[in-house]
Amino acid sequence: MQPIHHLGEEISNARRDQLIQLEARSQRTFTPSQAVIARSAGVFHWTPEGKKLFDFTSGVLVANLGHNPNSWMRRFYRYMNWPESFSNASSFFEAVPMTAYNGVTPIEMEASQRLIEFTKNRPGGSRLNQVMWAASGSEAIQKALWAAMARDKNRPMILATRFGFHGKKGLANAVTGSEQDSERDPRVRFISFPMQECADVSKREDEIDLRPFRHELHELWDQFDHKIGVMITEPYLGGGGSYHPQKSYLQMLQAFCHQHDLIFILDEVQSNFGRTGKMFAYETYGLEPDMVVLGKGLGNGVPVAAVLGRGDIFSSLQYGEASDTWSANPLNCASVLATLDEFEERDVLGPMQEVSKFIEAGLIELKKFPFVEHVRGEQGGMVWGLEFRPHANLSGGEWANRFVLEGYLGDGGTTPGVHLLGPLAKKVVRISPPLVITQEEASNAMAILHRAAQRMNSET
Numbered sequence: 001m002q003p004i005h006h007l008g009e010e011i012s013n014a015r016r017d018q019l020i021q022l023e024a025r026s027q028r029t030f031t032p033s034q035a036v037i038a039r040s041a042g043v044f045h046w047t048p049e050g051k052k053l054f055d056f057t058s059g060v061l062v063a064n065l066g067h068n069p070n071s072w073m074r075r076f077y078r079y080m081n082w083p084e085s086f087s088n089a090s091s092f093f094e095a096v097p098m099t100a101y102n103g104v105t106p107i108e109m110e111a112s113q114r115l116i117e118f119t120k121n122r123p124g125g126s127r128l129n130q131v132m133w134a135a136s137g138s139e140a141i142q143k144a145l146w147a148a149m150a151r152d153k154n155r156p157m158i159l160a161t162r163f164g165f166h167g168k169k170g171l172a173n174a175v176t177g178s179e180q181d182s183e184r185d186p187r188v189r190f191i192s193f194p195m196q197e198c199a200d201v202s203k204r205e206d207e208i209d210l211r212p213f214r215h216e217l218h219e220l221w222d223q224f225d226h227k228i229g230v231m232i233t234e235p236y237l238g239g240g241g242s243y244h245p246q247k248s249y250l251q252m253l254q255a256f257c258h259q260h261d262l263i264f265i266l267d268e269v270q271s272n273f274g275r276t277g278k279m280f281a282y283e284t285y286g287l288e289p290d291m292v293v294l295g296k297g298l299g300n301g302v303p304v305a306a307v308l309g310r311g312d313i314f315s316s317l318q319y320g321e322a323s324d325t326w327s328a329n330p331l332n333c334a335s336v337l338a339t340l341d342e343f344e345e346r347d348v349l350g351p352m353q354e355v356s357k358f359i360e361a362g363l364i365e366l367k368k369f370p371f372v373e374h375v376r377g378e379q380g381g382m383v384w385g386l387e388f389r390p391h392a393n394l395s396g397g398e399w400a401n402r403f404v405l406e407g408y409l410g411d412g413g414t415t416p417g418v419h420l421l422g423p424l425a426k427k428v429v430r431i432s433p434p435l436v437i438t439q440e441e442a443s444n445a446m447a448i449l450h451r452a453a454q455r456m457n458s459e460t
């Protein structure tokens with residue numbers, strides 16, 4: 001395999017060479033820049049060569065409050081009861097344990113209570129009265145589905161919305177994608193998610209004809225009568241290419257669940273903590289789910305996930321059926337408490353909504369280039385997809401990859417660049433900076449992206 005190298009990046013290139021030797025390539029998603037990140041703060045990364053990168057990914061929508069925020073970190077330390085400095089006088093110090101398997105720590109109870117209050121007391125949160133912890137998004141999805149399926153063993157079938165992404169492991173993988181993927185789990189059936197209907201921000205206000213979607217649902221219901229017990233959807237298709245549906249579609253899914261007593265699971269692993277403009281997508285979309293799955297930004301960088309939902313459904317699982325080494329680990333709980341404190345005590349979303357308008361306008365302007373086809377995203381939120389189209393003998397995917405690379409290189413050498421991930425759905429570049437990005441930072445980063453597109457255009 002050829003390593004990725006960039007001119008003038010001696011240290012980074014050496015690390016990229018090492019990577020090929022030391023790690024399985026499958027654990028990493030392909031990104032043409034393959035940025036080597038030595039340090040990070042706020043919305044910035046720095047390469048070992050000192051090149052500054054505006055992080056337009058938030059580490060795949062995790063660092064919502066930015067990288068290494070001082071006040072979050074102080075709170076996190078305090079919750080762990082860690083000392084300011086480490087003494088040599090004794091071998092151990094007394095603090096919150098870093099493992100608590102089958103023990104009950106006060107910090108776990110505090111985090112559970114605070115998270116339930118934080119989610120339940122918002123419009124649409126009334127069903128969220130218990131929590132089930134996990135260490136990653138896909139684990140939490142799996143646990144949510146286990147609990148939902150255990151409620152009524154005579155209804156083992158799951159409806160999932162087509163081209164969703166819920167994770168790569170176990171049942172999370174089973175409800176990801178579509179029936180076209182190989183070796184599908186026979187318990188899972190897929191229904192259409194609006195894509196053409198929300199292909200671009202310009203279609204946001206368009207009415208959507210729900211009849212075909214309703215028809216599909218009823219056909220499936222008749223075909224598998226009494227066997228479907230649960231429905232899972234993302235609020236918007238994230239990994240599937242950033243499709244943000246009209247509210248009425250999701251509300252129609254929920255109404256169907258209520259009508260037939262299906263458990264309605266909303267996967268907010270990506271959308272939680274502000275991405276859609278409100279704290280949770282169930283508020284943005286006017287929903288009242290039976291379970292909401294949280295992850296990514298929940299610990300602002302500490303690996304933690306959770307399912308919030310109806311205790312009567314969770315109680316279908318017995319002791320141990322959803323236990324594992326890391327769930328509700330005190331480190332996870334401390335990170336969640338620090339995140340909740342930050343969102344409760346600072347107005348993160350107000351200023352974000354202003355910067356959101358500016359970024360969106362800049363993205364729409366990119367449509368003047370012949371290789372940019374669509375912009376999709378959340379109004380007042382902080383997540384968009386930029387879709388590339390075929391042009392001048394290059395496919396949309398090739399343009400998308402070039403854009404990621406040109407964004408990284410910026411104006412060359414150690415001039416600042418913009419860090420982006422490899423394209424979603426082959427041709428969509430996701431734009432998802434930390435929520436705390438300022439107008440000035442956004443303006444500088446957008447200027448880099450515009451110059452990148454300009455260079456790409458003039459080179460064809």
Ligand SMILES: Cc1ncc(COP(=O)(O)O)c(C=O)c1O
Pocket residue numbers: 136137138139141165166167168234238239267268269270271295296
């Ligand atoms: C909506 C959604 N659900 C679930 C997952 C899986 O989370 P994890 O990668 O933590 O397993 C992701 C990850 O990208 C996601 O975007």
